[in-house]
Amino acid sequence: MxxxxxxxxxxxxxxxxxxxxxxxxxxxxxxxxxxxxxxxWSVGILAVAAIYFVLRILRGFLFGLLHRKKKSETTWQNILARVIRATKSLFLLLFAAAIVLPILVSLDEEQRQWMRWIFVIVIALQGAFWARVVITAFLERAASASSSHGDNSLDNALGLLNVFANVLVFAVAIVFIISNLGGDPTALIAGLGVGGIAIGLAAQSLFEDLFAGLSIILDKPFLRGDFIIFGDKMGTVQKVGLKSTRITTLQGQQLVVNNSKLLGYEINNYRRMAERRIVLRLGVTYDTPRDTLAAIPGGIRQIVEAQDRVRFDRCHLAGYGDYAILFELVFWVQDRDYAVYMDIQQDILLGVHALFERNKVTFAFPTQTLHIDSVPEGMKPGR
Structure with a gap:
C-alpha cells in the first residue's frame, strides 16, 4: 500500500x-x-488605429455632407447618407487592419488565413446591413408613393415586408459566409427548408391570412375607402391589415374579416366604377289617357337631364302589367359615391312625382276589380 x-x-x-x-x-x-x-506590431497597431479614426471621421463628414433633414428620407441623397451611416465601426477597424497589417507586419500563412476568415465574416454582415438600408428605403419610397394616391395598404404592410427583407438578406449573408469558409451550405438550406415546412404546417391558417394580405396589398382588388360587396355583406374598407381587413358596414358596426376568407368571395368594388347605371320601373293606372302616356317619356327625360352629373339613356313605355302600364327609365350617375347616387335618384323621383301631379297621372298599385253579372230571373234564390 x-x-x-x-x-x-x-x-x-x-x-x-x-x-x-x-x-x-x-x-x-x-x-x-x-x-x-x-x-x-507596434507600428502596425498604431497605423491601424490612425486609419480607423480617419475612416470614422470621414464617415461622419460624408453623412453630414449628404444628409438633408428638410428632404424626405427616401431621396437618393439621403439613402446614400443612410448607407454611409450604416457602416459599422467594426468593419472600419477590420478594413484598416486588412490594409495595413499585411504590409507592415510579417504574418505566417495561418495568421493570414485567420484574417481572411474574419474579414469574410465582417464584410458579409456589413453588406447585409447596407442591403437592408437600401431595401428598407425603397419599400418606404413605394409606400409613400402609394399613400400619396390614397392607398395606405403598402404602408400598413411595411413592417412585415421589412422583416421578410431582413430575413432574406441575412440568410444570403450566412450562406455566403459558410460557403467562403469552406463549409457546405446545402445542409443548412435543407435544414431550414424542413424547419420552414414544419412551421408552415403548424401555423397554416396564419400564413394563409398573411399571404392573402400581401396579395391584397400587391394586387389591390380594393383600397382603403372602397365600398365593396362580398357574399351577403357590404361596407366601406377602413383598413387592410396583414391578417384581417376591417370594414364598416352600412349599419355602422365594424366587420373584421380574415384576408384568406375575404379573397374566397367574388368582390364587387363600387369605387372602381366610373359611372353607375340606374334602372327604374314606373307604373301608372290603365285609365291614363293615351296622349298623356305619350308625353310621359319626354317629361321624364327633361327631369333627368336637368340633374348634374347624370347622363340620360332612355325612357320608354315598356309593357302592360297586371295592374299598371309600365315605363322603364335608364340613366347613368357619373359619380361612384353611393350618397351622391341616392341624392340624385331622390331628386329624379320627386321630379317624376311633380310631373304626374301636374298632368293628373295616378301611380298604379296592386288592385283587383270584381265584376258581378246579373242573375237570370228564374235562378234567383227562393224560387
Missing part, C-alpha cells in the same frame, strides 16, 4: 514538472516572439 502511494506521488510530481516546463517554454516563446516582432 505504501509502495502504491509512492508511485502516485512520483507520477503527480512528474506531471507537475512537465506542466511547469511547458508553461515556461510557452512564456519563453511569447517573450521571444514579442522581442522579435514588438516594433513592427
Amino acid at each position: 505504501q509502495l502504491r502511494a509512492e508511485e502516485i506521488t512520483e507520477r503527480l510530481s512528474g506531471e507537475a514538472e512537465s506542466f511547469a516546463e511547458g508553461v515556461e517554454a510557452t512564456i519563453t516563446g511569447i517573450g521571444a516572439w514579442v522581442q522579435d516582432h514588438a516594433v513592427e
